[in-house]
Amino acid sequence: MILVGITGKSGSGKSYFARKLTESIDKSSVISIDHIFSRLMNNGQVIDRIVAEYGQGILKDGEIDLDVILNNKEIFSKIYTIIENDLESEIARELKEKEQNGEKACIIEWWRLPNTELINQCDCSIYIQANSKERLEFLKNRETYMTQESMAERDNVLGADYASKQYDLVVQNDYNEKSIEEVIHFVKEKIRSKRLLKEQSKKQQSKEITINNAKEVLKKYLTENRKKLYHSIRVAKVAKILAEKNGVPVDEAVIASLLHDIGKTMTPQEMLSFCASREVTMYDFEIFQSPGALHGKVGAILFEEEFDRNSDPEKFDRIQHAISSHVAGADDKMTKLDKIVYVADNIEPEKEKKNDNQETGIQKQTETLLSKIENGEIENLDECIKIIIEGKKQRAKKRGVECNPLVDNILMNDDERGL
Numbered sequence: 001m002i003l004v005g006i007t008g009k010s011g012s013g014k015s016y017f018a019r020k021l022t023e024s025i026d027k028s029s030v031i032s033i034d035h036i037f038s039r040l041m042n043n044g045q046v047i048d049r050i051v052a053e054y055g056q057g058i059l060k061d062g063e064i065d066l067d068v069i070l071n072n073k074e075i076f077s078k079i080y081t082i083i084e085n086d087l088e089s090e091i092a093r094e095l096k097e098k099e100q101n102g103e104k105a106c107i108i109e110w111w112r113l114p115n116t117e118l119i120n121q122c123d124c125s126i127y128i129q130a131n132s133k134e135r136l137e138f139l140k141n142r143e144t145y146m147t148q149e150s151m152a153e154r155d156n157v158l159g160a161d162y163a164s165k166q167y168d169l170v171v172q173n174d175y176n177e178k179s180i181e182e183v184i185h186f187v188k189e190k191i192r193s194k195r196l197l198k199e200q201s202k203k204q205q206s207k208e209i210t211i212n213n214a215k216e217v218l219k220k221y222l223t224e225n226r227k228k229l230y231h232s233i234r235v236a237k238v239a240k241i242l243a244e245k246n247g248v249p250v251d252e253a254v255i256a257s258l259l260h261d262i263g264k265t266m267t268p269q270e271m272l273s274f275c276a277s278r279e280v281t282m283y284d285f286e287i288f289q290s291p292g293a294l295h296g297k298v299g300a301i302l303f304e305e306e307f308d309r310n311s312d313p314e315k316f317d318r319i320q321h322a323i324s325s326h327v328a329g330a331d332d333k334m335t336k337l338d339k340i341v342y343v344a345d346n347i348e349p350e351k352e353k354k355n356d357n358q359e360t361g362i363q364k365q366t367e368t369l370l371s372k373i374e375n376g377e378i379e380n381l382d383e384c385i386k387i388i389i390e391g392k393k394q395r396a397k398k399r400g401v402e403c404n405p406l407v408d409n410i411l412m413n414d415d416e417r418g419l
């Protein structure tokens with residue numbers, strides 16, 4: 001996502017330019033920092049901090065009296081120090097949300113931009129200049145009492161130093177289409193060149209599909225989540241045994257297992273927006289009951305972002321499919337590799353112990369699956385899968401929750417079903 005910063009004095013037409021940009025750029029939206037500011041002025045904790053600094057006199061009918069703030073330079077500049085952290089985290093939250101929604105451009109519109117660090121985060125900055133007569137006309141639409149003097153006073157209170165920055169584009173707002181077109185053209189060019197740069201660096205950075213690179217990627221995503229990290233390693237160990245027994249390339253089983261849960265870095269809500277923005281097929285259960293079940297599909301997309309498909313397209317597709325289908329199968333047939341990752345994920349020693357705590361009749365069978373496989377009592381992957389699914393259903397029933405209905409597809413798509 002490209003970040004476009006638009007700044008200019010109040011009444012210069014920033015929000016108008018920002019709106020025009022979003023109308024002409026697909027998947028783009030605006031963050032108006034003034035709106036976030038107003039929201040914060042209604043936040044209880046923020047109000048408490050401001051009152052602690054200025055006393056009850058800063059309130060009017062229980063709310064922050066914006067007239068007092070907007071007419072006192074000293075108070076106004078201090079307010080930004082008081083709410084700095086809140087403002088930063090609100091902006092970061094909105095940006096993250098937009099990024100996850102797959103937006104291409106976010107236009108940040110703020111008169112104070114040149115005096116903050118935020119301008120350095122922007123991929124490009126645009127300064128809208130406007131002469132005072134037109135600004136006054138513009139402001140009078142919002143605030144009828146505005147005069148030339150009060151506008152100058154407002155500029156003084158706001159105290160933004162526009163001359164302190166070098167902008168990528170300075171536009172004289174002459175209130176005609178030409179200046180808008182200039183801005184739109186400029187931003188579209190920026191998006192194009194950023195995309196080209198990203199593609200180039202992706203080509204340079206994407207990795208060959210090896211176990212060592214998979215370990216690197218695993219660490220990148222799950223170092224913070226030790227439990228999941230160790231789980232992934234245990235799954236890889238089990239998958240290695242299963243791959244050897246079933247004649248599947250061991251490195252593929254290990255790589256897919258190491259990476260099967262990398263999608264779990266996101267919260268369920270984030271998974272939902274991530275998949276929605278990439279037009280991933282999602283089922284009702286995944287959308288309404290358990291968005292966390294999307295972590296396989298998320299992981300498969302992250303795998304694509306990390307590894308170079310061209311280095312070995314078939315291997316890439318096989319591993320990606322195994323990651324995507326490890327939660328509850330796939331729309332198409334499950335391969336042996338898919339089944340190995342699915343089984344290994346469900347019978348690695350700690351998972352079996354955890355399931356064991358839930359004490360069901362079927363559980364007894366699941367708990368010994370790994371040892372039965374190791375000593376050759378169970379050879380068939382489908383046999384394991386049937387027991388695993390039955391165990392899942394019984395545990396869900398016992399907990400009074402719905403079992404992911406998609407698991408029934410795991411064996412249904414198999415050619416050998418019923419034989």
Ligand SMILES: [Fe+2]
Pocket residue numbers: 260261295296326327345
């Ligand atoms: Fe998983």
Ligand SMILES: [Fe+2]
Pocket residue numbers: 231235260261345
């Ligand atoms: Fe897992």
